[in-house]
Every structure is written in structure tokens, then in C-alpha cells.
Amino acid sequence: MPYLYGGTILRVDLTKGEIKTVPTDRYASKYVGARGTNARLLYEAVDASTDPLGPENIVCFGSGPLTGTTFPGCSRTDVMTKSPVTGLIGDCSFGGDWSAELKNAGWDHVVLEGKSPHPVYVYIRNDKVEIRDARPYWGLPNYEAQAKIRADLKNENYKIVSIGPAGENLVTYASVHSNIGNSGSRTGIGAVMGSKNCKAIVVRGTKGIAVADPDAFLEACGEAHMHIRGTEAYAEYHQIGLLADELAYVRCGIECGGDAHETAPSFDDKFEYSDFNKRYGYKRTGCMGCPVHCMEAYNVPDIGATIISCELYPQLGAELRNYDERLWYHMVMQCHKQGVDNTSVATILQWLMTLWELGIIDESITDGYRMEWGNAEAIEGTFWNIVNRKGFGDILAQGMRVAADYMDDMISLEARGGQSTYYHAMQVNNNPMYGIVGRFHGQALAYSVGRRSDLISDLDMTEFLIVSAPVYPIWDDATKQAYTEGEQAEGLRLGGTPEAADPEGYKGKAALVHDMGMTIGLPDTVGTCKWHTKFLYMYIDAPHYAKALTAGLGRAVSPEELVNASLRMRNLERALENKLGRRRENDTIPEKEFDKKVAHGYWKGKLGTSREGLERMKSEYYLIRGWDLQTGIPYKETLLEYGLDDVAADLASLGILPERTETDTVRAMKDPTLAYILMDEEEKRARAGGRAAGSGNGQKGAVETESAVSS
Amino acid sequence: MAKMINVDIEKCTGCGVCELQCSFRHHGEFNPLKARIHKTIYIEQMMAVPVLCRQCEDPWCARICPAGAITKGIDTHSGAPVVTVSEEKCVGCKMCVLACPYGCISVGDGGVAEKCDLCNGVPQCVKFCLRGALSFSDAAEDMLDRKQKVADALLTAYQEA
Numbered sequence: 001m002p003y004l005y006g007g008t009i010l011r012v013d014l015t016k017g018e019i020k021t022v023p024t025d026r027y028a029s030k031y032v033g034a035r036g037t038n039a040r041l042l043y044e045a046v047d048a049s050t051d052p053l054g055p056e057n058i059v060c061f062g063s064g065p066l067t068g069t070t071f072p073g074c075s076r077t078d079v080m081t082k083s084p085v086t087g088l089i090g091d092c093s094f095g096g097d098w099s100a101e102l103k104n105a106g107w108d109h110v111v112l113e114g115k116s117p118h119p120v121y122v123y124i125r126n127d128k129v130e131i132r133d134a135r136p137y138w139g140l141p142n143y144e145a146q147a148k149i150r151a152d153l154k155n156e157n158y159k160i161v162s163i164g165p166a167g168e169n170l171v172t173y174a175s176v177h178s179n180i181g182n183s184g185s186r187t188g189i190g191a192v193m194g195s196k197n198c199k200a201i202v203v204r205g206t207k208g209i210a211v212a213d214p215d216a217f218l219e220a221c222g223e224a225h226m227h228i229r230g231t232e233a234y235a236e237y238h239q240i241g242l243l244a245d246e247l248a249y250v251r252c253g254i255e256c257g258g259d260a261h262e263t264a265p266s267f268d269d270k271f272e273y274s275d276f277n278k279r280y281g282y283k284r285t286g287c288m289g290c291p292v293h294c295m296e297a298y299n300v301p302d303i304g305a306t307i308i309s310c311e312l313y314p315q316l317g318a319e320l321r322n323y324d325e326r327l328w329y330h331m332v333m334q335c336h337k338q339g340v341d342n343t344s345v346a347t348i349l350q351w352l353m354t355l356w357e358l359g360i361i362d363e364s365i366t367d368g369y370r371m372e373w374g375n376a377e378a379i380e381g382t383f384w385n386i387v388n389r390k391g392f393g394d395i396l397a398q399g400m401r402v403a404a405d406y407m408d409d410m411i412s413l414e415a416r417g418g419q420s421t422y423y424h425a426m427q428v429n430n431n432p433m434y435g436i437v438g439r440f441h442g443q444a445l446a447y448s449v450g451r452r453s454d455l456i457s458d459l460d461m462t463e464f465l466i467v468s469a470p471v472y473p474i475w476d477d478a479t480k481q482a483y484t485e486g487e488q489a490e491g492l493r494l495g496g497t498p499e500a501a502d503p504e505g506y507k508g509k510a511a512l513v514h515d516m517g518m519t520i521g522l523p524d525t526v527g528t529c530k531w532h533t534k535f536l537y538m539y540i541d542a543p544h545y546a547k548a549l550t551a552g553l554g555r556a557v558s559p560e561e562l563v564n565a566s567l568r569m570r571n572l573e574r575a576l577e578n579k580l581g582r583r584r585e586n587d588t589i590p591e592k593e594f595d596k597k598v599a600h601g602y603w604k605g606k607l608g609t610s611r612e613g614l615e616r617m618k619s620e621y622y623l624i625r626g627w628d629l630q631t632g633i634p635y636k637e638t639l640l641e642y643g644l645d646d647v648a649a650d651l652a653s654l655g656i657l658p659e660r661t662e663t664d665t666v667r668a669m670k671d672p673t674l675a676y677i678l679m680d681e682e683e684k685r686a687r688a689g690g691r692a693a694g695s696g697n698g699q700k701g702a703v704e705t706e707s708a709v710s711s
Numbered sequence: 712m713a714k715m716i717n718v719d720i721e722k723c724t725g726c727g728v729c730e731l732q733c734s735f736r737h738h739g740e741f742n743p744l745k746a747r748i749h750k751t752i753y754i755e756q757m758m759a760v761p762v763l764c765r766q767c768e769d770p771w772c773a774r775i776c777p778a779g780a781i782t783k784g785i786d787t788h789s790g791a792p793v794v795t796v797s798e799e800k801c802v803g804c805k806m807c808v809l810a811c812p813y814g815c816i817s818v819g820d821g822g823v824a825e826k827c828d829l830c831n832g833v834p835q836c837v838k839f840c841l842r843g844a845l846s847f848s849d850a851a852e853d854m855l856d857r858k859q860k861v862a863d864a865l866l867t868a869y870q871e872a
Contacts, residue, residue, distance in 0.1 A: 069741050070731045070839070097727065104742060147755060156751070179754050208742030214735065225839070238841075284842070285724045285757060289731055291841040293724055297757045305757055 003212045004065040004552040005033070006103045009041075010129060012122055014196050015055055015114030019129050024108040030643065032525040032562070033108060034064035035091065036569040038080035041111055042089070043576045043647070052084035052188075053170060053195040055115035061099070061161070061201065062109040064527020068100030068209050068288075070221040071548050072228055072540070073529030075100060075287035077161070077178070083187040083452070084172040085344075085399055086429040088577045090192070091452045092184030094161075094176070095287035095529065098203065101159035105205025116197040119168075121149070124203045134199035139165060141337035142177040149202055162200035163190040164339025166387045170194050171397040173344035173432070177336060181295060181307030182287070185341040187431060187452050212554025220548040224532075224540055228291055233537035236474070241284060241294050243274055244474050246313045251471035253601030254443070254464065255311065256318045258426070258436030259354045260373065261600040264321060273313050274473075276325050287529070292538075294531060300326065306333040311434055315346035319435060320353065321373035331383065338387045345386065347432035348396055348403075349379060351425050355407075358424070360416055365407060367391040400425045400432060423592055429453035429582070438589035439598050440467060442509045444609040445617040448587040449513070449632075451573050457524075458517035460509060461535055462487045467503050471602045496673025503603075506613040507680075510620035511672035521566025568642035571634050574627065575647045578656060584632035587618055619682075620675040623668035628658035635660040638669075714791040716827075716834055716845060717853045718761050723844035725752045725759025729836035736835045737825070745819060747827045748836050761845065763836070764815040764827035770794045772807035772816050772826070780824065781807060788832025789847070796824045 083090025167190030174190030385393025442460025491501025495508025
């Protein structure tokens with residue numbers, strides 16, 4: 001057994017009932033593991049013609065080399081597929097203990113292919129792999145299905161990832177779920193599993209994970225643990241989790257500052273999550289081997305126990321002006337149980353409520369429900385119709401695009417105010433968004449260029465901190481100032497200009513977003529949690545991972561090598577998304593969000609992202625990434641630099657591979673702080689009417705796009 | 712009273728770092744099955760309960776051992792009572808496995824009985840238990856802490872009343 005790896009990738013062909021194995025090393029030497037290897041497996045399997053819900057799509061579950069060890073945050077499973085929501089990459093990561101068990105069974109990845117003729121689950125006990133009948137479990141919610149499978153196997157130690165009824169019913173934004181609250185929710189992975197008639201993957205592994213140099217490895221892990229425990233962020237998250245963060249985000253308007261509150265009387269202090277936490281929270285909890293424990297366990301009488309953390313707080317609550325905390329809690333729990341993405345459900349309900357408020361839709365469309373803000377009956381009724389694919393819920397289950405087309409057919413253009421109902425949908429490439437974050441500049445960029453039409457993987461946490469610090473609930477003024485100044489310095493260091501950390505600015509933000517994407521790529525490839533990096537201000541970085549991998553693998557692994565692997569993965573993912581149809585124009589926020597001010601909270605009436613501003617940030621971002629400014633596709637030279645020669649050849653054969661014709665991007669890639677200066681010069685040249693020296697198609701295109709927009 | 716590994720169930724999150732550390736120290740690999748501490752997770756209730764050797768006053772494993780390999784003594788590093796297995800004397804008959812009511816002794820790949828040995832006075836499971844569910848402390852002192860928790864609750868109730 002190779003050090004740190006299980007050694008083998010398991011491929012399960014559900015059509016033929018065949019089991020195949022592939023050595024992990026074929027991928028791991030270049031892509032490290034987890035999201036990196038998954039991206040490669042997916043690249044080899046799908047193209048633009050692949051039907052996401054057809055048997056030709058695949059679902060890859062993966063662990064990384066540090067998964068299942070004592071390195072902090074060792075619990076992550078990355079899941080990748082072609083998304084039925086966006087038609088692009090669908091990718092999620094969930095915690096718990098599933099992938100550690102998988103690796104203990106000797107497998108690094110599981111790839112599901114084909115489609116079973118009847119419901120099955122994949123059973124793995126070390127080397128023994130079987131495709132078993134899942135008909136007794138079909139239709140059961142996640143919690144119950146997992147409990148029944150464990151009971152039937154007469155062993156509580158099986159780790160299970162499963163889909164709920166929503167996944168079985170092919171609700172396009174269905175999730176996969178493990179244990180209680182460990183959910184891979186976004187981009188519809190549950191629907192793809194459902195389309196394959198695969199209810200669950202059940203794993204028990206007892207083989208153990210070996211390391212080359214136990215003493216050095218233990219030291220590296222201990223160092224990382226101590227590093228995390230030394231940060232101020234740890235002290236807070238360990239004690240109260242993400243609750244204070246969430247309250248700050250709600251109060252500053254980055255969450256709940258959107259459509260729901262445009263016309264609302266102030267809802268400040270109306271929804272006090274910390275009070276709920278005091279009454280019903282009974283302990284803090286977390287994933288395997290994690291020092292942080294970011295989740296809150298709740299037990300509410302007559303509803304039951306579940307875990308709530310992070311953005312689950314506002315979404316089905318204040319985002320819908322739903323202030324009934326029991327209803328909100330019940331809905332979050334049902335999202336877990338039925339296996340559907342909380343964010344998507346909340347955003348779709350919010351969309352319907354906006355349309356209702358504007359008088360565009362009425363009961364004749366919504367199955368008789370009055371979609372008024374906070375209407376309990378409408379929220380719950382529509383939810384069950386979506387999960388069970390009944391009436392209008394059947395349309396909504398197919399996603400926002402399909403639902404918009406349906407409503408557009410039913411409603412006259414005049415009644416719609418001359419707009420498609422899709423205009424009001426908060427989505428990026430059809431993926432329902434988290435609230436209104438697009439009104440904040442850095443997040444607008446992160447959302448636009450995000451690799452799964454989502455912001456969580458390239459985020460601007462500098463901006464998150466600076467906009468929320470003034471209303472952070474547990475900090476005194478000195479702390480607020482210290483944190484803000486710290487992040488301003490970080491903005492200057494990475495972006496090259498103070499504007500990078502200015503919420504009102506645009507310049508230099510691309511460098512921050514790029515740096516965060518690169519940093520997050522590290523834990524995503526080694527199979528640990530991104531929360532521990534600078535993402536949540538705990539600053540585990542490439543040297544920590546490199547030290548642990550060097551000790552664990554018994555060969556020198558440099559931090560640069562890992563950063564390179566992270567960038568390679570990102571370019572591979574981008575190339576795949578381009579192959580599936582994504583271009584510069586798809587990197588955007590909803591049309592209606594441009595120039596719209598924050599509607600509530602500390603930033604009320606301020607900020608808002610302009611179209612020119614976003615285009616400017618995107619150009620800087622592409623420069624730093626080495627992507628073509630006109631199309632947003634990685635240059636041939638960029639792909640070659642990261643050893644993706646075959647990917648370059650593949651894009652060339654499709655006729656979409658751009659070649660670099662200028663040198664700006666080379667400079668920006670080496671030093672991202674130059675990006676804003678280079679774009680300044682470019683804009684100056686464009687204004688002067690002259691064509692930039694050595695400007696290629698990309699450069700010209702970008703300038704033309706920008707001037708067209710600003711005119 | 713002397714030191715022992717105490718468990719505060721209320722604090723345990725079931726993160727399993729104790730199992731990983733234990734198996735790593737004793738076997739050089741991360742394998743919860745080989746760990747000498749085991750947390751049972753109650754998924755629906757989201758609770759976890761770690762179980763490990765209690766270092767009994769009158770250990771059944773020692774009493775039943777036909778080879779005289781298991782003895783009760785004092786750990787020289789920490790002064791804590793500890794039940795130890797002599798690898799030289801153990802013949803791998805597994806009588807101790809049958810005898811232990813806690814399931815906290817087993818015979819592994821090495822062919823000899825394995826159990827918690829308090830890691831030379833610095834139990835690794837305790838060292839890495841980040842929510843403080845495990846503590847290596849004087850049991851009587853530890854119970855005082857719990858009594859204080861009850862007292863705190865009583866005081867609060869009294870003051871609110």
C-alpha cells in the first residue's frame with residue numbers, strides 16, 4: 001500500500017454491473033488527489049454533448065493524501081460531476097468521515113458510471129465491492145435510509161453517503177448527504193446519482209493509512225494544529241462557531257440585503273439567531289479530526305435534532321422574511337432529509353416571492369399558494385411540491401431556466417413588464433445564488449469567474465471582513481480596527497493598491513480573488529478543509545501541507561509544487577468549463593443586479609457593482625490567470641506551462657484554443673500586483689483611440705467590449 | 712486518588728482524533744480499528760461516547776491470564792495506576808479478550824494482547840482532544856469539577872427565582 005494513499009481508484013459501471021480498478025498514481029503524481037484528480041477524471045469522461053442526467057455522465061467521489069490522518073481538517077470528500085443545473089462543472093465538498101473510511105478500505109476515489117436498471121447501492125468493505133439491491137431503501141429520507149442500511153448490515157460503523165427522495169426524483173439541485181448535516185449540496189450531484197439509480201455508497205475500511213516517517217509526520221500535524229489554535233479566529237470559531245460571522249453578514253447587508261428587503265420595513269433585530277442558539281443548541285460539533293468544530297447541534301422539541309451552520313441561518317429564514325424560527329428550522333432539516341440544496345430552494349422561493357410582489361405571478365401558476373413574503377404555507381407547500389415533483393413544483397424542480405420559460409409562456413410580456421421572469425432570477429449560469437453578494441464588488445467578481453458558477457471557491461474574504469467589521473457582534477472597537485487594518489494591509493500586499501481593500505473600489509480585487517482561489521486549491525487537492533486556510537483567517541498554507549506530505553510520502557514535496565498543482569487544477573477545470581460552453585460573457589452576475597444598492601443593514605443604499613467595474617475586474621483576473629481576455633479561455637501557453645499539453649491539443653481540435661499574442665499576461669501571472677497597472681495602461685491606450693502595441697485578438701476584444709459597455 | 716483518563720461525554724464531538732493518535736502511536740498508521748480507544752457515534756442523536764480501558768482495581772484480564780503476562784502496577788512517569796501486558800510472557804491465548812467486560816483489550820497482528828498503556832504517562836488521545844472531553848487527571852478532582860457545574864446551575868436557578 002502506498003504511503004498516504006489507498007492506492008486504487010474504484011470505477012463502478014452500474015449499467016453492466018462491472019467493477020474496474022485504476023492505480024491512483026496515474027493521476028495523483030500530477031493532480032495530487034481529491035478535487036484535482038476528480039477534475040481530471042471528469043475531463044476524460046464528459047464533453048459538451050454529455051447529458052448530465054444520462055448514463056454517460058459520471059460522478060467522482062474523492063479523498064486526498066491527507067484525508068484520514070491527523071492533519072487538521074482531514075475529513076473532506078470532493079464530489080464532481082457534470083452539473084444538471086449549469087451544464088458545466090458540478091462540484092461539492094463535504095466533511096464528516098466518509099472519505100477517511102473509503103481510504104481505510106484502500107480506495108482513493110469512487111467513480112460511478114452508467115445507469116442501473118433498478119435502485120442499487122454500492123457496498124464496499126475493504127477489497128469486497130458489490131452492487132446491492134436498494135429497493136428497500138428507495139424513497140426513504142437520508143437520515144432514515146442511512147439508519148436502516150446500518151441496521152440491516154448489523155454494523156453501526158459503516159459510513160454512508162446517500163441521496164434523498166429529491167435526488168431519486170431528479171430534482172436538478174438535489175444533494176448528497178452523509179451522517180447528519182454533512183452535505184454536498186450545490187450543483188445537483190444528488191440528481192446525477194439519482195439518474196443512475198444509485199441510492200448510496202456504503203463503506204467500511206479497516207486497512208489503515210501508512211506514512212513514511214511517523215515522527216516527522218506527527219510533528220508536521222502537531223505544528224499545523226498548534227498554528228490553528230494560535231489564531232484569534234480559532235478562539236472564536238471554537239467557542240461560538242460561525243454564528244457571530246453570520247450575524248455580522250446579515251447586519252452589514254451582504255446577506256439578507258437583497259430583494260426580500262427592498263420593500264420591507266426594517267427587519268433589524270427581528271431575527272436573532274443567537275437567541276435560538278441559546279435555547280436549542282446543545283453542543284458544538286464538527287468533522288473527523290478537526291480542532292475547530294464549526295457546527296452547532298440543535299434539538300428542537302417536536303421537530304428533532306440536526307446541525308446548522310454558516311449560511312443555513314439566513315437562507316430559509318430572513319431571506320424569505322420568514323421569522324418563524326420553528327418553520328425555518330423544520331425547513332432546513334427537511335432539506336437535509338429530502339436531500340435538496342438549501343440555497344437553491346431558498347433562492348427559488350425568494351424569486352417567486354419577488355415575482356408575486358411585483359404582481360407578475362398569481363395563484364393560477366403557484367398551485368394556489370399565495371407567495372407572499374414569509375407565508376409559511378407557501379414555503380412549505382412549494383417545498384414539498386418540488387421534492388415530490390407535483391404541479392408547479394415539477395417545473396421548479398427542473399431549475400430556474402425551465403421554470404422561467406414555463407412562466408413566460410403563461411404570462412403575457414406586458415404583464416411581465418416587458419421582461420422575462422428569468423430577469424428577476426438570482427442566478428449565475430442557472431445556479432441559484434447565495435443572496436445578494438453581487439452588490440459587493442469583490443464577491444461580484446468571485447461569483448462571475450467562480451469555477452462552478454458559485455463564489456465559494458474564489459472568494460474575497462478581505463472584503464467580507466472589511467464590510468462586516470463595523471457591525472461584528474462580539475468585537476470591541478479596537479479589535480474591529482485591528483482586523484480592518486490587517487486586511488487593508490493584506491489587500492495592498494496582494495493587490496498592489498489600497499483600492500483592492502476598498503469596498504467602493506474595483507482595481508486590484510482580481511489579485512485578491514485569484515490568491516484566494518489558489519489558496520483554496522491547496523486543501524481541495526490534499527483532501528482537507530479550506531476553512532483552515534486564510535479563508536477563515538486561520539492561515540494554514542502551502543508550507544504546512546508540504547511539510548506533512550514530505551514526511552508522509554517519504555519524498556520531498558515543495559510548497560511551490562503544491563501551488564503549481566492548485567493552479568494546474570484550476571486551469572484544467574476552466575478548460576473543461578470552456579469545452580462545455582463557458583465563455584467570458586457567461587462570467588457575470590444577474591443583469592438586474594448591476595448598479596443596485598444594498599437594501600438593508602450597515603451598507604444600505606451604498607455599493608452596487610457597475611457593469612464596467614465588473615468587466616474591468618474580470619480583465620484583471622484573466623490577465624493574472626493567463627486566460628484570453630476576449631473569450632476567457634486559458635491561452636495555449638498557460639496550459640503548456642502547467643503541463644496540460646493534451647488539454648491544449650484537445651481545445652485546439654475543437655478550434656477554441658487561443659494563443660498568446662501579447663506579454664502583459666506573462667507579467668501579471670508572475671506578479672498579480674501589476675494587473676491593475678497593466679489594465680490602467682490598456683484603458684488609457686483604448687481611450688486615446690490607438691491600438692496597443694502588440695495587441696492580439698484578446699486585448700482588442702476586451703477593450704472593445706469595455707468601450708461598448710461604457711458608451 | 713491517582714490520575715486516570717476521564718471522559719466527559721457532554722464535550723465529545725466524535726471527531727475521532729483520539730483514535731487516530733492512538734493507532735498512530737502504537738502502530739504507526741492511521742487506523743481507528745487498531746486504536747485502543749473507541750468512540751461510538753450515535754448519529755441520530757449526534758452524540759459520541761468514547762470507551763477505553765478503566766485500569767481496573769482488580770482487573771479480570773490479569774486474573775484470567777494463564778501466562779501471568781498482565782499485571783497491575785504504577786506508571787513510573789505519571790504515577791497513575793496502569794494495567795500492563797508483558798509482550799515476552801503473553802502467549803496470545805485471548806483469555807483476557809473474553810474476560811474484559813469493556814472490550815478494551817485485544818490481540819492484534821503482533822499476536823500479543825494490546826491495551827491502553829497510558830503512553831508512558833502522556834496519553835496521546837488526551838493531548839489531542841481539543842474540546843477537552845478527555846482529561847488525564849485526578850479522578851476525585853475531576854468529580855469536583857462536575858459537582859461545581861451542578862452548583863453553578865443551582866446558583867443560577869436560585870438567583871433567577
